[in-house]
Structure formats: structure tokens, C-alpha cells
Amino acid sequence: MKVQKERRFALLMAARNSDYVKKVYGGYFNVFVEALAGEGEKWDLFRVVDGEFPHMDDLHNYEGFAISGSPHDANGDEYWILELCYLLKTLFTMQKKVLGICFGHQVLCRALGGKVGKAYSGWDIGIRKVYEVPVGAQVLAYSDKTEVEMFTFGDNILGIQGHPEYTKDILDNLIDRLVWNNSIEKGFAEEAKLKLKKAEADRKYWERICKSFLKGRWIAQSQTYF
Template identity: 50%
Template structure:
């Protein structure tokens, strides 16, 4: 009998009513992108202090860490607990895929440095360059050298530990993606987002005074010009997480 694969989503954000209603929450967005038939997917709201039991960690084939409005360089209790969890998962070579805040907190857990970006917010659709080593490792996917992705962040990984490899960059952010061993990968952008979610987020950022109206208007206009390469990102993420990279 085939053993079912089991994955966990570490939810670091609070769902908006809109995303809950339309997409089944942010965890639903991830599960829709990554889940395949016969798999079990569990969701842990780590930002509320909900974590998997340490004794159960070995049952999982992989974890995905979501984005967040919190700072990956902050010292909230749940952030410290998440750092401890990620170090445990690293020690047992569990697959981990980190997205946006997830990418940054992974970098920090491994000994890197996360700070505010010196060039401010990145909000919209951006083209990033993939390293030849990543494209070689994913030669079966026949990826182009550049892919467009939705970005929504004001922090970035400034430094990575020596064992980590930068596998993508952009004209704004030096570490758009990294790999650590064969089991950890971080992506600064949002492969799971649709442009509808991006436009909704821009409105939320304006309402919460994270950005001013004029900046939000510019971000909306820029977002209308490009489409993110969502299918390519889906294949890349699934290939990594399911052990095919």
C-alpha cells in the first residue's frame, strides 16, 4: 500500500475576510497551488502560537512557510518559536519552502541577516533572473532565464550563511531566492498570488497606513503591465517540495 505524503502549512499571516471568502484563506491559496491527489495537508496558525508537536515532525514530508505582516527580524514570542522549529526541521533534513516572510525567517534561522530594504517597498510584478545552477537542476522543466513574480515586501535577506546558494536575483533585491542543502528553498516573491490578491493587498496596506495612496496607485498601474509566470512557479515549487529537485 502506498504511503500518503503529508505536508504542513505554517501560517504566519491573519486572513482577511475577502481572502477567506474568495480563496478559503491564504492556506487555501497554497494548498490549491501545491497539493496533489492522495496527500494530507495540515495548517498550523503559528502566528497565533499553534505549532506541530515535536514528536510529529518526522511524519511530514515537507512544510511551507507563508508571508506575514510581521517582521522576520522581530522578536515576538511566536517568531522565536518558529525559528526553533525551523532549526529542528533543518536538523532532520525536512523539506521546507519559505515564501516572502517565510523566505526571510528561513534565512534568519540558518544564521543569515534580515533587515529593512534600503530601497523601500517592492510592490507589484517584478522580473527576476534565475541562476544557471537552478535551471540545470530543473532542466526537466525547461525554465527560461527570467521569470515574473508578484512582490509585496519591505524587508529582505541582507546576508546568508556560507553554505547557502543564491539562486535568483533582481535589479531591486540581491537575494530573490536561495537554496540550503537539498532540503531548504526560499522565494522572496509570491508564486501563489494572483493579481486579484495583489490588488486586494495594496488596498489593505493603504488602509493600515503602511503605504500612501499615491504609492498604491503606482503599484496598481505597474501591476497592470505584466502577468506573473504562475504556471512556471507552480511547477518549480511542486518539483522542489515533492523531492524531484
């Protein structure tokens, strides 16, 4: 009887857990695993925001990688961001599947030769229908807020500006925290929450897109959380 080899994937975590997500879900890693993992898979966590990276000699053991969102600037020069860019270039050369979400989407673009700049129009929160990408990349989705909501580069790179892994309660808590620390105005927050009550993001649809990409079953207008 042939024993099927365990499929391994890795999450490159570029953010620290919020108190809410840690209390309710046990951390963002569990949120991502719930959204992306399938039966018979092993997912490893590397907290790149804290300087924890996979060893270069181990990269070949993984079928795919996902990069989380982050409050950090993808164009910043912190050591871990520069090291992450180097890792992503290496994974691209190795033709490894890499899924970037929000910050991950932006840092992928930067690492592979695209242009990333600050969004002076402010935070984009809520639901949207769905940079300057590297030469050879293909833009698959855009919105009135962001010119590149989704792009591919070859068969092994996918960047998504939205958050397919977010649940509505996670987004509600994020909005509350942004109001509390004066990152967004209360009126903007109330408008975003009202939109969340009126419409439901096609979360399962976007999860299928991400899973199909990572696992070699690449299949996108729909809606996702921001």
C-alpha cells in the same frame, strides 16, 4: 495490491486571514493548497502566528513544510517567531524539505545563520524579474530591489521572496488595504496596479518550482508577484 502511503505536508501560517481572502477563498490555507498540493496528498495547517506548532514527535510524519508570508518582522523577538526559528533549525537537522515564502524566506535565512535586516527602501509590490544568506547557501535569483530573491541551502531548503501563491485579485486587494492604512502612497499603488495590467506573473511556472522542490523533483529568469 500495495497500498500507497499518503504523503503529508504542513503549512506554517505566519499571517492572519484578510477579510477578502477569507470571503473569496475561505482563507490563505486554501490558497496555498490550491497552489502547492497534488493528488493523494494531505496538508495540515499550523497557525504559528497564534502559537500553534506541530508536535516535535510528529515532525517525522511530514515530507515537507511551507512557511507563509507575514506582515511581521522576521528579525523580531516575539515568542512565536523565536519558536519558529527553533523549529526550522530542527527541520534542517532532520533534512526535511522546507519552503519559505517572503517572511518565510527571511525567517529561514535568520534561523540558519544568515543576516536579516529591515528594507528601508519601502514596500516591494508588483512584478519583478527574477540579506545575507547563511554560509553554504546559494543565491539563485536577485532583483534591483532585493539582493536575495531566491536561495537554496543544501537539498532541503528553498527561500523565495516573492509570492507564487498570489493571484492578481489577492494582490489588488492587498494594495488597496495598504493604501487605506497609509502603509504606501496612492501614487505608488496606482503605478503597481498599472504594471499588473501590463504584465502577467509566471505563476504556474513558480508553482512548478515550489512543487518540484517540496516533492523531490527539484528542477529557474522569470516573474512572480511581490
